[in-house]
Amino acid sequence: MLKKLNHVLKNQRGLTLVELLAVVVILGIISAIAIPSIGGLINNSKKDAHIGxxxxxxxxxxxxxxxxxxxxxxxxxxxxxxxxxxxxxxxPSNKDGGYDKTNSVVNIGKGSNKVTLIGGQTTYINGEDPFEIARKDVKLP
Known part of the structure; x- marks a missing residue:
């Protein structure tokens, strides 16, 4: 039995260099596809938070x-x-602080609501009716 076990262990091989290279290439392709889409999700989350x-x-x-x-x-x-x-x-776009408290303004008028959200040097939202603001209306730095 010891001879059989020894024979089985000698015939085992590890991964070849080509097999390892194939795995690395496949992982590279997957990451090249995934990373940009994750970045887009993060930006959309920030825009949704500004709208909220x-x-x-x-x-x-x-x-x-x-x-x-x-x-x-x-x-x-x-x-x-x-x-x-x-x-x-x-x-959500500035880890160190909030919005500019004196320049971020809401104006409620007859039939129109206007809101301006400013953080640092960036005006994130400057528009009518924030309940109709879309992601395209939000500017990220």
């Missing part, structure tokens, strides 16, 4: 208006946070 933040600002501004009994007004992000209508809003 703009919608939250408009909803908070509408709550502030209804509390005051008004039908139109302009609110900065700083005002909405300080008055307790909105919690601190994080900027």
């Amino acid at each position: 933040n703009a919608q939250m600002m408009v909803n908070a501004a509408k709550m502030a208006l209804s509390a005051d009994g008004n039908t139109e007004g302009t609110f900065t992000l700083d005002t909405l946070v300080k008055d307790g209508y909105l919690e601190e809003v994080k900027n």
